[in-house]
Amino acid sequence: xxxxxxxxxxxxxxxxxxxxxxxxxxxxxxxxxxxxxxxxxxxxxxxxxxxxxxxxxxxxxxxxxxxxxxxxxxxxxxxxxxxxxxxxxxxxxxxxxxxxxxxxxxxxxxxxxxxxxxxxxxxxxxxxxxxxxxxxxxxxxxxxxxxxxxxxxxxxxxxxxxxxxxxxxxxxxxxxxxxxxxxxxxxxxxxxxxxxxxxxxxxxxxxxxxxxxxxxxxxxxxxxxxxxxxxxxxxxxxxxxxxxxxxxxxxxxxxxxxxxxxxxxxxxxxxxxxxxxxxxxxxxxxxxxxxxxxxxxxxxxxxxxxxxxxxxxxxxxxxxxxxxxxxxxxxxxxxxxxxxxxxxxxxxxxxxxxxxxxxxxxxxxxxxxxxxxxxxxxxxxxxxxxxxxxxxxxxxxxxxxxxxxxxxxxxxxxxxxxxxxxxxxxxxxxxxxxxxxxxxxxxxxxxxxxxxxxxxxxxxxxxxxxxxxxxxxxxxxxxxxxxxxxxxxxxxxxxxxxxxxxxxxxxxx
Numbered sequence: 001x002x003x004x005x006x007x008x009x010x011x012x013x014x015x016x017x018x019x020x021x022x023x024x025x026x027x028x029x030x031x032x033x034x035x036x037x038x039x040x041x042x043x044x045x046x047x048x049x050x051x052x053x054x055x056x057x058x059x060x061x062x063x064x065x066x067x068x069x070x071x072x073x074x075x076x077x078x079x080x081x082x083x084x085x086x087x088x089x090x091x092x093x094x095x096x097x098x099x100x101x102x103x104x105x106x107x108x109x110x111x112x113x114x115x116x117x118x119x120x121x122x123x124x125x126x127x128x129x130x131x132x133x134x135x136x137x138x139x140x141x142x143x144x145x146x147x148x149x150x151x152x153x154x155x156x157x158x159x160x161x162x163x164x165x166x167x168x169x170x171x172x173x174x175x176x177x178x179x180x181x182x183x184x185x186x187x188x189x190x191x192x193x194x195x196x197x198x199x200x201x202x203x204x205x206x207x208x209x210x211x212x213x214x215x216x217x218x219x220x221x222x223x224x225x226x227x228x229x230x231x232x233x234x235x236x237x238x239x240x241x242x243x244x245x246x247x248x249x250x251x252x253x254x255x256x257x258x259x260x261x262x263x264x265x266x267x268x269x270x271x272x273x274x275x276x277x278x279x280x281x282x283x284x285x286x287x288x289x290x291x292x293x294x295x296x297x298x299x300x301x302x303x304x305x306x307x308x309x310x311x312x313x314x315x316x317x318x319x320x321x322x323x324x325x326x327x328x329x330x331x332x333x334x335x336x337x338x339x340x341x342x343x344x345x346x347x348x349x350x351x352x353x354x355x356x357x358x359x360x361x362x363x364x365x366x367x368x369x370x371x372x373x374x375x376x377x378x379x380x381x382x383x384x385x386x387x388x389x390x391x392x393x394x395x396x397x398x399x400x401x402x403x404x405x406x407x408x409x410x411x412x413x414x415x416x417x418x419x420x421x422x423x424x425x426x427x428x429x430x431x432x433x434x435x436x437x438x439x440x441x442x443x444x445x446x447x448x449x450x451x452x453x454x455x456x457x458x459x460x461x462x463x464x465x466x467x468x469x470x471x472x473x474x475x476x477x478x479x480x481x482x483x484x485x486x487x488x489x490x491x492x493x494x495x496x497x498x499x500x501x502x503x504x505x506x507x508x509x
Contacts, residue, residue, distance in 0.1 A: 017054060021047060087481035088257055090240045093474030095253040102254035103218055106225060106242070108192060109251070111200050111212035118211040120145075122203060123167035124176045124184060132184075134193060135170050136201065136209060137162050146173070147193030147201055147209075166207075181206055216250070225250060262478045266486070275452035275463070276483070280490075282363070283459040287431040290370040291424055297371065298378025299416070303408075306386050316383075323376030331440040334369045359456035362442050366457050370437045374427070378420075385419040386412070421502040428498070429491050433461045460487050 024047040031039045053059045053066055097105060120136040127133050134147040137160070144160035146153050160170040169175065176184065184206070192200040198214040216225045216234070225234040225242050234242035234250050239261070241253035267273050305315055322330065337344045338355035346353060355365045389412060397407050431437075438444060444458035444466065454463045460483065468480035 013054060017051060020050060083481045083484055086477055087262055087485055088259060089255055089478050090253070090258045090262070091255050091478045091481075092476040094251055095240045095255050097252055097254050099254040099256070102252050105252055106216065106250050107198070107214065107218065108200075110214050110216035111192070111202065112215055113210055114213040117213070120201065120209040120211075121162070121165060121167055122207055122209040123170075124181060124188065124203075124206065125170060125173040126176065127173055132187065132191070133173060134191070134201075134203065134209065135160060135167050135173060135175070136193075137167060144170075146170070149191070149193070151194050152201065258478075262482045263485075265479065266482060271452070272479070275448075275450065275454040278448075279454050279458055279460055279463045282457070283432060286363070286367065286370075286459055287428050287434075289367050290374060290431045290434075291428045293367070294371050294374035294427070295378045295382075295420070295424060297375040298380075299382045301375070301379050302382035302386055303412075306383065319379055320376050322372055323380070327373055328436055328440055330373060331369060331437060334365075334372070335441050338365055356442055357446050359446055359448070362446060362457045366438055366441055369441055370431065370434065373437065374431075377427075378423075381420055381423055382416065385416045388419070389415050417502075422499070425495055425498045425502070429495055432459070432491050432494075433487065434459065435461045435465065438462045439465070460490075 024043055028040050028043050031037075031043065050066060053062045119139045121139060122137075123135045125133050125135050131148070136145040136147055136152075137143070138145070142162070144155040144162065146155055155170070159172075161168045167175070188203040188206065192202050192212075193209075194200055195211065198217055200212050201209050202212050203209045214228065216227055218224075219226050222233070223236055226232070227234070232244055234244050234248070237243040238256075239258055240256040242250040265272055266276055301319060305312055305319075309315075335356070338346075340346065340352075340354050340357055343355065345351065345355070353361055355361050393411050393415075394407055397411055402410065438457055438459050439462050442455070442457045444455035444462045446456050448454065448456055453466045458466070464480045464483045464487070467476050467483065469475060
């Protein structure tokens with residue numbers, strides 16, 4: 001302590017503060033470049049406060065509170081606030097861009113090749129600054145051009161050498177060849193050169209390009225897209241899309257606030273409501289079954305091994321092994337053991353049980369594996385709680401004529417619940433959101449007959465994950481965030497009631 005409280009400690013303090021300020025300057029530059037001025041202000045104030053606190057000799061409590069507060073805000077409060085914010089938007093596949101980006105994207109998507117389109121011989125090249133450009137020669141007029149994302153520029157005679165239908169060189173440009181040329185296929189697929197009248201020139205492969213004409217034109221005054229062929233208007237529907245009178249929608253849309261619309265969808269849309277209620281019922285049953293059965297098994301083993309028996313320490317050690325092994329490894333091993341075709345369980349017992357591919361058996365499998373992973377925890381907790389029960393109470397009950405069951409029911413279990421009840425509530429909340437046990441074992445499957453992304457064993461958290469990332473039908477981040485809010489409210493309500501009811505056990509102390 002003396003070593004770090006002198007010049008060395010002061011040097012370490014200035015080093016760490018310098019690192020914090022350097023990160024803040026770097027982040028501030030990025031935020032300023034994106035015009036996030038409120039975030040820049042918050043960052044500046046927070047950095048100045050950190051410097052003031054750690055350079056002061058008086059703010060000793062704050063020096064210990066600041067790190068924890070920063071991590072609390074960064075990893076708890078901000079994600080919660082962001083999740084709530086997303087739930088009130090339409091953030092989903094097709095609605096991830098800003099409005100300006102969506103308008104530009106619709107313009108690009110509407111570009112098609114007209115019947116009388118001009119064709120160009122093309123050669124990708126880099127200018128003196130290393131930026132990509134397209135060297136073009138009109139195949140009809142043989143006029144040379146250079147095209148960039150900024151527009152089309154004609155080249156003077158002699159600046160470009162064109163022979164045998166191939167662009168061979170251009171003054172001030174380096175033609176791309178070999179491997180570098182053929183790694184640009186993705187870039188060229190989306191590269192367009194703006195042309196007159198809202199049209200553009202787009203590469204076709206690596207050696208040709210073609211004129212494209214728009215089928216839609218954006219009318220800034222009307223704030224709508226107009227289809228050029230028939231004048232049909234696509235107006236902003238105030239929900240992140242341009243929609244025509246008949247309901248025809250242009251893609252992509254943009255992210256925007258929709259109020260409580262996403263939250264209402266959970267109960268008003270049968271395609272969402274029915275899977276949600278089904279999954280909620282199974283989630284509740286799964287959590288209750290896992291907690292009750294794991295606690296019952298753990299308590300039974302704790303009562304049994306509390307007594308002095310032969311090899312007592314060995315048995316206790318063996319029972320803790322499932323808790324000591326990482327859960328994700330155990331779950332994957334169980335997935336192999338319960339496999340229909342080559343699983344050890346079916347082979348040893350000569351069974352033909354579809355443990356993971358039948359809805360009911362899959363649910364039973366998930367519960368069994370969850371009990372296997374959880375009962376050692378309750379075994380350890382119960383064993384410790386049993387040893388804390390005064391032996392005088394048990395002896396007094398036996399003197400009064402109470403049998404083993406009456407002693408357990410009237411004395412052991414009530415006193416045990418005083419210590420274990422909060423842990424049971426916490427375990428329920430954990431199993432209510434036990435993503436790993438479900439997703440790693442069954443993937444939420446097997447599929448159901450209603451066509452929903454929610455499988456037979458999906459619980460709310462895995463259902464939310466599928467909606468947000470792995471549905472295969474487009475990601476719906478807003479809906480997933482809305483369901484996350486309901487998960488929090490459900491767990492908070494059940495936990496609050498359980499803690500309130502558990503207060504009655506305090507009288508037993």
